[in-house]
Amino acid sequence: MKSTRLCLACGNAFVPLLHVPRQRYCSSKACQRARRRNWQNNRLRIDSDYRDNQARAQAKWRAGHSSYWREYRAAHPAYRERNRSMQRTRNARRSHTPIAKMDVVRLPRPLDSGFYVLSHAEDIGVANMNAWTVHIAVLSAPPAPPT
Incomplete structure (x- = not known):
């Protein structure tokens, strides 16, 4: 008589294959998919080489399928x-707080010519793409028009 086990994924009883003595998942497609997913998650958690290789493979795929x-x-x-x-x-x-979109700058009036310092400001919202949050301090102002 063959012994039965309970599948770790679905919980149903199954008879393990003779050539797989430590079988813990039944042969259904969903349970085998769960087994592979669990293996990969564990491998990603414990193996830095595997994790790095997966990251490189994903980056390569994204570059080819932008x-x-x-x-x-x-x-x-x-x-x-x-x-x-x-x-x-x-x-x-x-x-x-406002959310920045694609290099949008909304100023009440155009900046005057002069020298400005860009310094780090704390992030106040979400920025997309290359948008930066900056503090602009005027170091010099254009000369006043003659009267």
Whole structure:
């Protein structure tokens, strides 16, 4: 009589294969997928070489498929709307600080010519792409017009 075991993923009883004495997952596709996912998560946690290799492979894939997410969002409007809704919820939970978008600068009037110092300012919100938060201190002002 063959002994049965309980699958770690689904909890159902199964008969282990004779050539896999330490089998802990049944042969269903979902349970095998869970087994591989658990193995990979454990490997990523304990093996820095594996983690580095995975990061390099993912970066290489992203470089070769730079338009993937743009195309995915275009083809899946429900995903896009859910993502936007979730972002609005996250924004509402934050303090009411502005969110920078793609190098947008809104000034009450154009800056006068002169020398300026850019110094580090604490992050006050979310910045996209290359947007920087800076403090501008005027060191010199243009000469006053003659009267």
